[in-house]
Amino acid sequence: xxxxxxxxxxxxxxxxxxxxxxxxxxxxxxxxxxxxxxxxxxxxxxxxxxxxxxxxxxxxxxxxxxxxxxxxxxxxxxxxxxxxxxxxxxxxxxxxxxxxxxxxxxxxxxxxxxxxxxxxxxxxxxxxxxxxxxxxxxxxxxxxxxxxxxxxxxxxxxxxxxxxxxxxxxxxxxxxxxxxxxxxxxxxxxxxxxxxxxxxxxxxxxxxxxxxxxxxxxxxxxxxxxxxxxxxxxxxxxxxxxxxxxxxxxxxxxxxxxxxxxxxxxxxxxxxxxxxxxxxxxxxxxxxxxxxxxxxxxxxxxxxxxxxxxxxxxxxxxxxxxxxxxxxxxxxxxxxxxxxxxxxxxxxxxxxxxxxxxxxxxxxxxxxxxxxx
Numbered sequence: 001x002x003x004x005x006x007x008x009x010x011x012x013x014x015x016x017x018x019x020x021x022x023x024x025x026x027x028x029x030x031x032x033x034x035x036x037x038x039x040x041x042x043x044x045x046x047x048x049x050x051x052x053x054x055x056x057x058x059x060x061x062x063x064x065x066x067x068x069x070x071x072x073x074x075x076x077x078x079x080x081x082x083x084x085x086x087x088x089x090x091x092x093x094x095x096x097x098x099x100x101x102x103x104x105x106x107x108x109x110x111x112x113x114x115x116x117x118x119x120x121x122x123x124x125x126x127x128x129x130x131x132x133x134x135x136x137x138x139x140x141x142x143x144x145x146x147x148x149x150x151x152x153x154x155x156x157x158x159x160x161x162x163x164x165x166x167x168x169x170x171x172x173x174x175x176x177x178x179x180x181x182x183x184x185x186x187x188x189x190x191x192x193x194x195x196x197x198x199x200x201x202x203x204x205x206x207x208x209x210x211x212x213x214x215x216x217x218x219x220x221x222x223x224x225x226x227x228x229x230x231x232x233x234x235x236x237x238x239x240x241x242x243x244x245x246x247x248x249x250x251x252x253x254x255x256x257x258x259x260x261x262x263x264x265x266x267x268x269x270x271x272x273x274x275x276x277x278x279x280x281x282x283x284x285x286x287x288x289x290x291x292x293x294x295x296x297x298x299x300x301x302x303x304x305x306x307x308x309x310x311x312x313x314x315x316x317x318x319x320x321x322x323x324x325x326x327x328x329x330x331x332x333x334x335x336x337x338x339x340x341x342x343x344x345x346x347x348x349x350x351x352x353x354x355x356x357x358x359x360x361x362x363x364x365x366x367x368x369x370x371x372x373x
Contacts, residue, residue: 001032001094098120169273222238
């Protein structure tokens with residue numbers, strides 16, 4: 001098949017890691033795959049003036065910034081403009097996959113020769129656009145693929161979608177893995193830094209400060225794709241790494257006794273799966289896929305926005321015996337091993353094949369007929 005993925009931007013986010021992962025593996029299976037993205041947004045004059053006035057760097061990606069497609073060999077076309085791609089911007093294909101609420105709008109307007117429309121939806125993206133338009137994109141008549149059970153239920157129950165396939169995110173265990181180990185000599189926790197409020201880094205910072213009142217020696221490591229801001233500083237002291245490569249991420253995960261996940265709202269939460277694959281138990285809020293990932297005991301779940309509960313969990317995990325911690329570490333690793341890229345790609349590919357077959361028979365998109373799982 002000729003498959004086109006349409007993306008708002010190519011970058012180093014977890015969501016784009018999944019897009020790049022499917023694109024590479026579909027190409028490896030013999031499909032003709034093209035990823036099309038818009039160039040990174042340039043700062044406005046007002047944003048430049050504000051940054052100069054505040055003496056702060058501009059947090060905008062250059063056009064040459066690294067992305068998860070680098071080194072994959074997948075064809076990548078960066079448009080020369082922002083906004084909806086025109087039909088002339090895209091080659092004719094069998095299927096065209098929208099990957100963001102706005103790209104779903106764009107894809108729905110494309111002519112049939114650009115491919116059967118499919119929507120790969122990784123979150124209810126009301127944080128990224130006008131809620132009414134985001135909701136409308138969820139109702140567009142095209143098959144949908146999603147990574148979280150909660151989002152599958154939302155699409156079926158709230159948006160009356162009948163063709164929604166749940167494919168849990170997968171993990172490359174060749175990249176994210178670690179041998180069995182015991183606890184760290186100095187209790188160590190880690191987290192992914194972002195100033196984006198829904199990710200709950202303020203909750204994590206508060207939990208670390210509280211936990212350090214009990215475990216003063218607590219060591220903290222962190223990584224992120226953007227520098228810490230004055231509005232959301234890191235809980236010093238902390239060992240922070242900016243745009244760490246995957247090989248370093250593996251070492252960061254594996255160097256921790258617990259990985260902290262504080263999201264208020266989340267599509268899936270890929271760092272939780274990466275940490276589990278590196279045998280690191282996760283202390284997580286009940287957001288995204290964390291309840292499913294940790295249901296067999298590979299970590300601890302805490303309430304949303306509860307820094308105190310997260311701090312208690314940190315202290316509890318630090319106090320575990322080495323044997324008990326090793327048992328939890330083994331459960332974390334086992335949970336991650338169940339998220340195979342081969343199985344995920346099998347299902348993703350099957351959805352695309354089915355959509356094309358329906359179109360060729362003139363059946364088109366199925367009407368809503370299923371109930372929520």
